[in-house]
Amino acid sequence: MYKVILVDDERWVRVVLRKAVEQTKLPFEIVQECANGLEAIDALQKHEADLVISDVKMPIMDGIALAEQMTQVSANLILVSGYDDFQLAQQAIRFGVKDYLLKPVEMEAMADCLGRWMQDRTTKSARHLADSPLIGTDELSAIEQVQQFIGSNLSRDITLTDAAALVHLNPSYLSQLFKQQTGGKFVDYVIEMRMEEAKKLLIKTSLRVSEIAERLGYGDISYFSSTFKKLTGCSPLEYRKCGGRLDEAK
Known part of the structure; x- marks a missing residue:
């Protein structure tokens, strides 16, 4: 079915x-x-x-x-x-x-x-x-699985250990492999994906900033707002007010 x-x-x-x-x-x-x-x-x-x-x-x-x-x-x-x-x-x-x-x-x-x-x-x-070739999961597909895992679990406490268990790799090795394949650290990628989702929710929905922060795993709205501003250069409310045009200006 x-x-x-x-x-x-x-x-x-x-x-x-x-x-x-x-x-x-x-x-x-x-x-x-x-x-x-x-x-x-x-x-x-x-x-x-x-x-x-x-x-x-x-x-x-x-x-x-x-x-x-x-x-x-x-x-x-x-x-x-x-x-x-x-x-x-x-x-x-x-x-x-x-x-x-x-x-x-x-x-x-x-x-x-x-x-x-x-x-x-x-x-x-x-x-x-x-x-499909009859071979095991290679390193590139492992990273793709991890990225999909992150994208589907943005509200959870996503750890490197959990991701490593998903693709049956040592956490230390996955960390090195992830940086090699994406150019950045695992933890930074998680934050970036959360902020990208926050941008979409700010523009596409009428949810309050506190609700968006909670949906993305942030219990502290101040920490969420400061993280958002650090990556985007503006506060969540400023981003919503300009309709995301700050991204276009970059």
Whole structure:
């Protein structure tokens, strides 16, 4: 069964989408329903979902911002849009959106969409098996696994020891390898990724700075703010006020 997360700020729409998925009789299981993109990002950290079906227009984090955030995860995204915001949905193609569903979503349209997704996934899996060499994980892929681990656990206390255990390497060796491959220290990379996520949350959501700090594993908002300013040259509120244009000016 493929695992699906439904995202829409209106409960009745989620009911319609759920029924449409179930009526297709295809091997898809709804594992969670969310009211906005931010909830969906949290859900993706808890569930190993294969597919997210999301509305475009939602409060806090809309479907376009969700598409941008999902470039860091393995799950695919299908957007649901009305005729008036279909062009907006099309803009998300640069973030890897797999397909679009126009409202009102009927079972036949859902079945076609899910069928295309399944076919695409099957084709890619076959190519991957054909191209994969029968060798163990090399050093480069180990670093890629560590980077993915960091990106998926920004709210946790991420340690070098945990990362080393993930890829079955000695922590000291992983530290040297990480610096060699990325050009920086492990701990600095974790901080940089947290600050990059903070930038996105400041611009894409209406969360308070304290809430963003907590989401990124900082119990002390003052420490979070000083770290953010050290890396960006401005405070979190200043960054939000200028809409991220300080990055463009650098």
